[in-house]
Amino acid sequence: IAANIDQLTSLCSYLHALQAELEEEMKRLKLELKQTLDMYNETCRKQAREIDHLKSEEACKLEEAKEAQVAAHAMVEKEKQKCKAALEVARMAQQIAELESQKRKRVEQKFLHEAEEMKKAQDAFACSTIPYRRYSIDEIEAATNYFSNSKKIGEGGYGPVYKAYLDHTAVAIKVLRSDMSQGQTQFQQELDVLNRLRHPNVVLLLGACPEYGCLVYEYMENGSLEDRLFCKNRSPPIPWPARFRIAAEIAAALHFFHRSRPEPIVHRDLKPANILLDTNYKSKISDVGLARLVPASVSDSVTQFIMTSAAGTFCYIDPEYQQTGMLNPKSDIYSLGIMLLQIITARPPMGLTHHVERSIEKGNFDDILDPSVNDWPLEEALSFAKLALKCCELRRKDRPDLGSDILPELERLKDFALDYRRRGRFTSRPTSSQESLAVTEEVRRGISDNQSDKVP
Incomplete structure (x- = not known):
């Protein structure tokens, strides 16, 4: 019995020990399970946070994609509007170009009609030489009071x-100097040219005394274009409409020279001093003593007529003609270009093309215009200047044609000026042309009385 009790006691102790171990093992397992659950939960939370972050990023990307799509649509729409506007501008430009083309065609048709009428007149004049009045030296001496200095005007x-006065008419008498070696040649040349041709814008030869080298011209009351541009003797400035008209008149007379038959005439000395103005500021070309008859077979823009020496005035002479002696009608175009620039600037010819080009490049073209005229139409004046600069190209082949390019444009500007004056309103600057026109009568009365008139 005692042995059984001991066994039972031992068994109980073992069971208690086993129970304690089981409890410890259970505690350990519970702890491990708790730790495992905590780790699992933490991992789940971490995964959830990452998933939320990814979802947030995806949502942002989706929003950005939507915004980009909206921006792309807006850009496409904007480009469509730009394209539509560009097409509209192109359409309007085409319409304007068509209108300008139609306007230019009308001007060209008008010019061609006038040129045809002029050609008919030229052909009629070319058929016979126009007789001139021959004056005796006694008549010349009596009219000039024996060449008195009081009668000298230039x-x-x-x-x-x-x-002087001949036949009760005011005239200008040019007398050949006895010491001038080439004077007789120039006298005969001027007599031949002016006796052969008549044009409203070429000074009228009334008569001559060939034996003594005297030429009798109509008297031009307002003197030379040069004197009026530079307001000599305080004469009022020429209004810009009159300047545009004068330019067209000079070009028309020059075209008349170049189209004369049977041989074209090259003036060779075109400059403001040789452009005279009558009472109404109508311009006429004078001093054709240096003019040359160029054979018709060499009067085109390619072939040149070779002269033995160049003649003319420095700054106005065609550079090619000056260097090579080769003359053709486009030699006058260079001189015309310089003179056109002077008409709108009232400046000396030296370096004038450079100054005008620089003013256009710098955008201060209005500063180069004659400041005595305050109402220049800037757009038309700029077109005028650009045409003049083309005329001043160093190479003849680069210069525009007088008949098809220069004269139609100058006629257009002249018509513009006439239309502007009819409407009586000026929009570019405050008006002063009206004041200039108001004193024109004073110019007409006063200039003829002074001694500075430029005559043929």
Whole structure:
């Protein structure tokens, strides 16, 4: 029995020990399970956070994609609007170009009609030489009071010029200097040219005394274009509409020279001093003593007529003609270009093309215009200047044609000026042309009384 009790006691102790171990093992397992659950939960939370972050990023990307799509649609729509506007501008530009083309065609048709009428007149005049009045030296001496200095109104390279009255008409008498070696040649040339041709814008030869080298011209009351541009003797400035008209008149007369038959005439000395103005500021070309008859077979723009020496005035001479002696009608175009620039700037010819080009490049073209005229139409004046610069190209082949390019444009500007004056309103600057026109009568009365008139 005692042995059984001991066994039972031992068994109980073992069971208690086993129970304690089981409890410890259970505690350990519970702890491990708890730790495992905590780790699992933490991992799940971490995964959930990552999933939320990814979802947030995806949502942002989706939003950005939507915004990009909206922006792309807006850009496409904007480009469509730009394209539509560009097409509209192109359409309007095409319409304007068509209108300008139609307007130019009308001007060209008008010019061609006038040129045809002029050609008919030229052909009629070319058939026979126009007789001139021959004056005796006694008549010339009596009219000039024996070449009195009180009658002298000018002095040119050819000789002195006197104002006189012949047949109860005011005339200008140019007398050949006795010491001038080429004077007789120039006298005969001027007599031949002016006796052969008549044009409203070429000074009228009334008569001559060939034996003593005297030429009798109509008297031009307002003197030379040069004197009026530079307001000599405080004469008022020429209004810009009159300047545009004068330019067109000079070009028309020059075109008449170049189209004369049977041989074209090249003036060779075109400059403001050789453009005279009558009472109404109508311009006429004078001093044709240096003019040359160019054979018709060499009067085109490619072939040149070779002269033994160049003649003319420095700054106005065609550079090619000056260097090579080769003359053709486009030699006058260079001189015309310089003179056109002077008409709108009233500046000396030296370096004038450079100054005008620089002013256009710098955008201050209005500063180069004659400041004595305050109402220049800037757009038309700029077109005028650009045409003049083309005329001043160093190479003849680069210069525009007088008949098809220069004259139609100058006629357009002249018509613009006439239309502007009819409407009586000026928009570019405050008006002063009206004031100039108001004093024109004073010019007409006063200039003829002074001694500075420029005559043929």
